[in-house]
Amino acid sequence: MINTDEMYMKKALLEAKIAMDKDEVPVGAIIVHNNKIIAKAHNLTIHLCDPTAHAEMQAITAACNYLQSRYLDQCTLYTTLEPCIMCGSALSWSKIGKVVYGASDQKRGISYLEKNILHKKTIIKKNILMYECGNLLSEFFKKKRKLKQKN
Amino acid sequence: MINTDEMYMKKALLEAKIAMDKDEVPVGAIIVHNNKIIAKAHNLTIHLCDPTAHAEMQAITAACNYLQSRYLDQCTLYTTLEPCIMCGSALSWSKIGKVVYGASDQKRGISYLEKNILHKKTIIKKNILMYECGNLLSEFFKKKRKLKQKN
Numbered sequence: 001m002i003n004t005d006e007m008y009m010k011k012a013l014l015e016a017k018i019a020m021d022k023d024e025v026p027v028g029a030i031i032v033h034n035n036k037i038i039a040k041a042h043n044l045t046i047h048l049c050d051p052t053a054h055a056e057m058q059a060i061t062a063a064c065n066y067l068q069s070r071y072l073d074q075c076t077l078y079t080t081l082e083p084c085i086m087c088g089s090a091l092s093w094s095k096i097g098k099v100v101y102g103a104s105d106q107k108r109g110i111s112y113l114e115k116n117i118l119h120k121k122t123i124i125k126k127n128i129l130m131y132e133c134g135n136l137l138s139e140f141f142k143k144k145r146k147l148k149q150k151n
Numbered sequence: 152m153i154n155t156d157e158m159y160m161k162k163a164l165l166e167a168k169i170a171m172d173k174d175e176v177p178v179g180a181i182i183v184h185n186n187k188i189i190a191k192a193h194n195l196t197i198h199l200c201d202p203t204a205h206a207e208m209q210a211i212t213a214a215c216n217y218l219q220s221r222y223l224d225q226c227t228l229y230t231t232l233e234p235c236i237m238c239g240s241a242l243s244w245s246k247i248g249k250v251v252y253g254a255s256d257q258k259r260g261i262s263y264l265e266k267n268i269l270h271k272k273t274i275i276k277k278n279i280l281m282y283e284c285g286n287l288l289s290e291f292f293k294k295k296r297k298l299k300q301k302n
Contacts, residue, residue, distance in 0.1 A: 045221060045244075046221070049215055049216060049219055049220065049221055050211075050212050050215050050216070050221065051211065051215065051221045051222075051241065051244035051245045052203075052208055052211055052212055052241045052244070057203055060201075060202065060203055061201050061203055064200055064201050064202065065200060065201070068200055069200065070196060070197070070200055070201065070202045071202075084240060084244075085236060085237075085239075085240035085243075085268055086236075086237050086240035086241045086243075086244065088236075089235060089236035089237035089240060090202065090203045090237045092236075092237075093196075093202035093203070093235075093237065094202045112266075113264060113266060113268075114265060114266075115263075115264060115265075117236055117264075
């Protein structure tokens with residue numbers, strides 16, 4: 001039996017790997033509507049020189065454009081890292097139906113806040129392929145630290 | 152003597168009025184660097200069909216592009232309405248130097264949270280031309296309600 005959440009998270013992981021290849025913090029996100037991927041994005045804050053260019057933000061913009069709707073209540077977002085507060089609030093404005101994430105982010109993630117900032121109807125599912133998602137980030141930061149030590 | 156904050160807030164108000172003319176929730180924002188306006192934006196969530204297209208978000212993207220930097224620590228953002236959580240967190244990622252806002256937003260604004268989500272070094276100044284900023288919003292929602300009652 002195929003685990004749908006894992007299957008889609010693997011697609012988000014592919015996006016995170018593209019970010020990694022571009023030397024960006026490896027986070028990827030996809031949005032699914034009626035079993036179809038309608039948006040794929042990866043973190044591009046360095047390349048676009050824009051702190052708002054998180055994977056989730058770009059995926060929301062792309063999915064809304066695809067559906068020609070400001071609301072994503074019939075959609076699921078898969079992201080390799082727990083959404084930060086900016087992305088969590090953007091997801092709330094979109095009234096997204098479900099958010100599935102991989103690795104946790106206790107410092108910058110939505111769970112850092114006491115209040116739930118997502119829409120009250122949004123379903124949250126966490127820890128899907130958390131090791132794969134987290135390892136990619138650890139590997140990235142390990143490389144960065146090594147480079148820093150060399151210089 | 153010219154009140155600099157009021158002078159710049161008037162520019163943000165002009166942006167909010169452009170949003171009003173486009174039938175968007177009237178919120179405007181500008182970003183100032185070395186006494187020069189480097190970004191102007193107004194809410195475009197309906198026109199762009201994008202819940203992330205708040206005035207502040209667009210202003211951050213434009214200012215970072217102008218400065219070719221992901222950080223706005225030498226900049227001040229003027230916005231007619233207290234930033235929402237999404238915009239507040241985006242401002243935090245940008246490490247913006249100062250945030251000046253007009254009307255308060257107790258339901259959706261950053262002050263709704265117990266924790267300060269802005270960068271710890273960011274200076275906050277509020278209630279600048281708050282009546283002008285707030286009246287524009289009240290007028291907009293009054294019109295909307297009247298239209299709803301008619302239909």
